[in-house]
Amino acid sequence: MQKFLAEAKDSEPFLVVDVDVVEHNYRELRRLLPLAKVYYAIKANPAPEILRRLRSLGSCFDTASANEIQQCLNQGVTPDRISFGNTIKKKRDIAWAYEKGVRLYAFDSLCELEKLAEVAPGSQVFCRVLMQCEGAEWPLSRKFGCAPEMAADLLVKARQMGLDPYGISFHVGSQQTDLSQWDKAVAQVAQMFTVLQQADVDLRMINLGGGFPARYRSDIPMLEAYAQAVSQAMTKHFGNNLPDMIIEPGRSLVGDAGVIQAEVVLISRKDYEEDRRWVYLDIGKFSGLAETMDEAIKYRIVTPRDGGPTGPVSLAGPSCDSADILYEKTAYEMPLALEVGDKIQILSTGAYTTTYSSVGFNGFPPLKSYCI
DSSP, X not given: OHXXXXXXXXXXXXXXXXXXXXXXXXXXXXXXXXXXXXXXXXXXXXXXXXXXXXXXXXXXXXXXXXXXXXXXXXTTOOGGGEEEOOSOOOHHHHHHHHHHTOOEEEEOSHHHHHHHHHHSTTOEEEEEBOOOOTXXXXXXXXXXXXXXXXXXXXXXXXXXXXXXXXXXXXXXOEEEOOTHHHHHHHHHHHHHHHHHHHTTOOOOEEEOOOOOOOOOSSXXXXXXXXXXXXXXXXXXXXXXXXXXXXXXXXXXXXXXXXXXXXXXXXXXXXXXXXXXXXXXXXXXXXXXXXXXXXXXXXXXXXXXXXXSOEEEEEEEOSSSOTTOEEEEEEEEEEETTOOTTOEEEEESOSSSSGGGOOSOGGGOOOOEEEEO
């Protein structure tokens, strides 16, 4: 990767992903959680090379739209390995997916359930429940999921409507740092299994979502600790009668496999009395670094001047938008010798960068991507 970055002639920022690292991360997750089916969340990075490699390894795929389903099909993924995991779908997209052979769908409302019953009859469905997401660096809002009592009622209705109420899903938040969140979530779901069993609804699956990490600036537990937390939660609340388990990793598979190379465009100060420098890069919130919103995801940055004296900086993107500030409150320091034109590397950027890049805000091109 370093050789590729050194020899690159691109004048615009770009991402490079090492697909062998993606494979390594997948194999580690399968080794540590052998009973769980992996459904790669392709919204993290849908590069064809990544989809092909994961397909060859036996992965399944979590999709959010008809276009993502088609991307999987284009790479030879069979529809029985695809979940339509978005709870917000157009009826015509559900009908299209059903016609293509997809039979696994998420929902969290009566309206969505009615669509599924009408155009995807007999399909396996799972209901998403709300989670607090405490401890997540990228927490999820109340946009997805419903209260456990409502979810239980909806799963009963699913059976009445001719669907197969397969299970329950949750998501503890992306880049979760509090390992106890899985125990809390699984405990809640286990209670729902008991309630629904009494209503003669035979649930067989828990979708544990994502939350597994990439390596940013904060210290986080090793993947082994995450796997142990999940395994202990499942055995604690289900004993030997484990249901099918699905996990939907995205960030943890591709995040650390990617590096963005960008360029310093401007270095300035706002006041004669101020030590803090403003460092402007040719990449910002609108060209791939959307997860710096509220300074949530804090990327590690490497410069060619590392090793010498440093000083505090604010980091910003190149666009004419005042929101395009990456880090102003978070304590970042960069070498005092840093110069305009220096190429810098933003690490662990394989996930949620190309897919967040705008098509041309302010005329800047979308983030280019290479897989090696």
